Amino acid sequence: xxxxxxxxxxxxxxxxxxxxxxxxxxxxxxxxxxxxxxxxxxxxxxxxxxxxxxxxxxxxxxxxxxxxxxxxxxxxxxxxxxxxxxxxxxxxxxxxxxxxxxxxxxxxxxxxxxxxxxxxxxxxxxxxxxxxxxxxxxxxxxxxxxxxxxxxxxxxxxxxxxxxxxxxxxxxxxxxxxxxxxxxxxxxxxxxxxxxxxxxxxxxxxxxxxxxxxxxxxxxxxxxxxxxxxxxxxxxxxxxxxxxxxxxxxxxxxxxxxxxxxxxxxxxxxxxxxxxxxxxxxxxxxxxxxxxxxxxxxxxxxxxxxxxxxxxxxxxxxxxxxx
Amino acid sequence: xxxxxxxxxxxxxxxxxxxxxxxxxxxxxxxxxxxxxxxxxxxxxxxxxxxxxxxxxxxxxxxxxxxxxxxxxxxxxxxxxxxxxxxxxxxxxxxx
Numbered sequence: 001x002x003x004x005x006x007x008x009x010x011x012x013x014x015x016x017x018x019x020x021x022x023x024x025x026x027x028x029x030x031x032x033x034x035x036x037x038x039x040x041x042x043x044x045x046x047x048x049x050x051x052x053x054x055x056x057x058x059x060x061x062x063x064x065x066x067x068x069x070x071x072x073x074x075x076x077x078x079x080x081x082x083x084x085x086x087x088x089x090x091x092x093x094x095x096x097x098x099x100x101x102x103x104x105x106x107x108x109x110x111x112x113x114x115x116x117x118x119x120x121x122x123x124x125x126x127x128x129x130x131x132x133x134x135x136x137x138x139x140x141x142x143x144x145x146x147x148x149x150x151x152x153x154x155x156x157x158x159x160x161x162x163x164x165x166x167x168x169x170x171x172x173x174x175x176x177x178x179x180x181x182x183x184x185x186x187x188x189x190x191x192x193x194x195x196x197x198x199x200x201x202x203x204x205x206x207x208x209x210x211x212x213x214x215x216x217x218x219x220x221x222x223x224x225x226x227x228x229x230x231x232x233x234x235x236x237x238x239x240x241x242x243x244x245x246x247x248x249x250x251x252x253x254x255x256x257x258x259x260x261x262x263x264x265x266x267x268x269x270x271x272x273x274x275x276x277x278x279x280x281x282x283x284x285x286x287x288x289x290x291x292x293x294x295x296x297x298x299x300x301x302x303x304x305x306x307x308x309x310x311x312x313x314x315x316x317x318x319x320x321x322x323x
Numbered sequence: 324x325x326x327x328x329x330x331x332x333x334x335x336x337x338x339x340x341x342x343x344x345x346x347x348x349x350x351x352x353x354x355x356x357x358x359x360x361x362x363x364x365x366x367x368x369x370x371x372x373x374x375x376x377x378x379x380x381x382x383x384x385x386x387x388x389x390x391x392x393x394x395x396x397x398x399x400x401x402x403x404x405x406x407x408x409x410x411x412x413x414x415x416x417x418x419x
Contacts, residue, residue: 193411193414195406195410196406197402197403197410198403198407201400204399205396205399
């Protein structure tokens with residue numbers, strides 16, 4: 001009892017320390033490295049709170065994928081500085097700010113936190129009631145994991161919108177392309193300096209990573225896991241193969257690629273509309289069919305999320321297609 | 324029961340000791356390659372000892388195989404990263 005309290009306290013101190021480093025580190029690279037470590041420790045904290053689904057998502061997306069995107073931004077900024085040393089750079093470093101501004105921002109942050117805390121405390125019904133409702137309604141879906149039940153049955157609209165947002169995010173990144181590069185391939189993720197060690201990892205790890213990604217999706221019905229966690233792992237394996245030079249980034253005008261990116265949301269929406277047409281309501285599942293339909297949605301979502309996240313890491317189109 | 328607990332305590336403690344020496348090496352060694360050496364060697368050995376120490380505390384065989392898989396994956400990842408950082412240092416990428 002006291003020992004676990006001791007461990008939790010240590011976890012909290014490390015978490016706070018990493019958060020402070022992330023906020024105050026001047027070099028952008030140090031801040032990003034601390035942020036990634038923060039995400040991993042945060043995942044441990046979620047495990048301690050028995051929220052394993054959240055822990056998996058935090059480790060995969062919060063720390064891994066977001067960290068990768070931020071590292072890409074840091075590297076891009078560095079390349080720009082080297083290529084055009086005299087042009088004004090986007091400042092990824094924390095600029096020297098007026099102390100009054102810091103106080104105002106801190107006050108606003110504290111105010112938002114206080115209002116959020118007040119809203120949570122004064123929620124109209126105690127959250128335990130909803131837990132009880134989910135527990136009672138879960139057997140009808142054929143699922144064993146209440147988190148998946150909430151994500152794909154009780155609050156499916158949220159998950160549908162999340163998957164659509166992801167596609168829009170990628171379209172937003174693509175639209176940053178120069179006119180000449182539109183429809184072309186993103187910049188190669190392959191390292192400039194060839195590394196045999198990375199090639200070996202790129203050949204050795206993906207079979208295990210793909211297995212684990214598929215397992216996370218499959219286990220999501222009854223245990224912690226799901227489309228987002230599994231999809232992120234698959235994306236990570238793809239990005240590993242890309243950076244080891246074992247695969248090529250597809251051109252963004254590739255029709256198969258676009259189909260893979262959108263099929264998850266489209267199928268989700270189609271099944272939702274079918275439920276509306278069939279009389280069980282938008283995003284409702286007919287009795288006895290929910291588990292099968294949820295699995296089909298999750299499978300295509302996993303695929304779409306994997307491809308979308310991989311292309312997000314690859315970034316905007318960079319080279320025009322040869323005519 | 325008592326014997327397995329004692330075994331776990333001593334091996335996990337030894338593993339923690341390796342983590343500590345590795346961290347001290349990371350902080351105190353003069354150049355990047357030595358620091359990298361301290362980090363990768365000591366951490367892999369430390370994690371290995373922690374895993375071996377925890378083996379009798381889990382379900383046999385699935386829990387134990389998961390622990391060993393975690394160790395093998397960590398060894399694979401840290402070996403690769405160690406190699407790549409080492410290559411970068413030899414190319415002259417500045418590491419403070």
